[in-house]
Amino acid sequence: MTTEPTTVHAPDIRKGLAGVVVDYTAISKVNADTNSLLYRGYPVQELAAECSFEEVAYLLWNGELPSKEELAALVALERAGRALDPAVKAVIDALPSTAHPMDICRTAASVLGARHELAEDSSPEANMRKAIDLWAAMPAVVAYDQRRRRGQEIIERRDDLDYSANFLWMTFGEEPADEVVEAFDVSMILYAEHSFNASTFTARVVTSTLSDLHSAVTAAIGALKGPLHGGANEAVMHTFDEIGIRQEEPLEEAATRSKAWMGNALAQKKKVMGFGHRVYKHGDSRVPTMKAALDKMIAHYGRPEILGLYNGLEQAMDEAKAIKPNLDYPAGPTYHLMGFDTPTFTPIFVASRITGWTAHIIEQVASNSLIRPLSEYKGKDQRSVSLREGL
Numbered sequence: 001m002t003t004e005p006t007t008v009h010a011p012d013i014r015k016g017l018a019g020v021v022v023d024y025t026a027i028s029k030v031n032a033d034t035n036s037l038l039y040r041g042y043p044v045q046e047l048a049a050e051c052s053f054e055e056v057a058y059l060l061w062n063g064e065l066p067s068k069e070e071l072a073a074l075v076a077l078e079r080a081g082r083a084l085d086p087a088v089k090a091v092i093d094a095l096p097s098t099a100h101p102m103d104i105c106r107t108a109a110s111v112l113g114a115r116h117e118l119a120e121d122s123s124p125e126a127n128m129r130k131a132i133d134l135w136a137a138m139p140a141v142v143a144y145d146q147r148r149r150r151g152q153e154i155i156e157r158r159d160d161l162d163y164s165a166n167f168l169w170m171t172f173g174e175e176p177a178d179e180v181v182e183a184f185d186v187s188m189i190l191y192a193e194h195s196f197n198a199s200t201f202t203a204r205v206v207t208s209t210l211s212d213l214h215s216a217v218t219a220a221i222g223a224l225k226g227p228l229h230g231g232a233n234e235a236v237m238h239t240f241d242e243i244g245i246r247q248e249e250p251l252e253e254a255a256t257r258s259k260a261w262m263g264n265a266l267a268q269k270k271k272v273m274g275f276g277h278r279v280y281k282h283g284d285s286r287v288p289t290m291k292a293a294l295d296k297m298i299a300h301y302g303r304p305e306i307l308g309l310y311n312g313l314e315q316a317m318d319e320a321k322a323i324k325p326n327l328d329y330p331a332g333p334t335y336h337l338m339g340f341d342t343p344t345f346t347p348i349f350v351a352s353r354i355t356g357w358t359a360h361i362i363e364q365v366a367s368n369s370l371i372r373p374l375s376e377y378k379g380k381d382q383r384s385v386s387l388r389e390g391l
């Protein structure tokens with residue numbers, strides 16, 4: 001008897017899920033062809049120019065910008081949740097001051113989850129409340145961790161300051177200049193949301209098992225830590241440090257040195273952090289707005305050499321590979337100029353992205369399907385333990 005040969009279809013494997021559309025979302029739209037990013041239909045550039053981070057957080061969660069009353073209610077909840085929970089402080093104090101600040105954030109998110117009065121409630125109302133509480137609590141964690149690593153005392157929150165001004169106050173213990181608050185607020189808006197990026201997808205995967213909001217955010221923080229994702233803003237600063245920041249160096253000289261550095265890095269086939277993007281191939285829609293904020297900080301702090309290093313790397317990468325900077329590229333030096341330690345940069349991203357992650361968690365719960373892809377096995381053929389060689 002002859003048997004028909006079986007046709008083997010090669011599975012359609014998309015490494016890194018590149019190009020795969022896995023679900024609908026109404027939260028943000030990334031259009032790589034037009035380099036545009038919309039949050040709930042609004043261009044992010046307009047939001048950065050005209051709204052506060054608190055308004056944008058409300059928009060991401062609720063789909064509409066808030067009325068005065070709605071904003072006041074959100075701000076009241078945010079201010080009420082700003083203090084560093086003593087239990088979280090005790091856990092942070094038990095960790096070595098050498099621990100990466102992202103590990104501190106991840107641990108804090110987990111502790112806050114275990115202590116939340118609605119811990120096991122994943123109703124839309126409970127998730128909304130947990131999202132706001134976590135958003136309100138994270139700046140104190142980030143600020144305190146930077147201070148303790150510097151051997152400084154905790155600074156209590158200031159309830160008369162808005163979110164960004166209070167964040168800077170708790171970190172530095174000085175009332176920040178208006179331009180600095182504005183630039184920081186712009187960065188928070190730009191970092192808030194970006195569709196199905198790796199950390200947001202992580203949060204959605206965890207949520208899809210019907211796990212709780214804090215577990216999903218804790219996992220997302222782990223995903224964001226990596227240098228191919230959020231960790232790139234720190235890595236950009238390491239590049240600047242490696243090239244050498246020489247205060248008062250003329251802009252052109254700094255640019256010449258950074259161009260030379262880029263030439264060497266590309267000759268060695270290095271990936272240069274802060275450049276390239278999985279979705280945007282002709283430039284990141286958020287960069288011009290963040291670069292304008294960086295320019296203001298360079299003028300505010302009088303540091304043209306930073307612009308020289310920035311321009312040199314950007315030009316050399318463009319000439320060699322036509323790869324454009326992503327948001328992390330201008331954000332890193334902006335935070336550096338403000339006085340943040342480099343390892344604190346990605347935790348700032350966490351504080352912002354909590355809004356986007358939790359909006360996605362709420363959306364996932366509302367229309368859930370367990371996320372469980374398939375894999376194609378290419379290991380050993382079936383064999384028997386009892387027939388092992390050498391027994």
Ligand code: COA
Nearest residue numbers: 227228229232270271272273274275276277278323326328
């Ligand atoms: N530096 C140098 N070369 C880069 C590069 C970078 N930052 N980003 C991409 N490339 C090159 C790759 O080497 C590759 O070249 P090749 O085809 O000659 O091998 C090509 O561009 C495609 O890169 P690839 O990594 O396959 O694209 P991707 O879509 O998978 O990568 C990133 C997207 C973000 C992972 C990638 O650009 C990267 O690693 N960037 C640096 C990290 C970063 O800034 N992350 C923050 C993202 S918001």
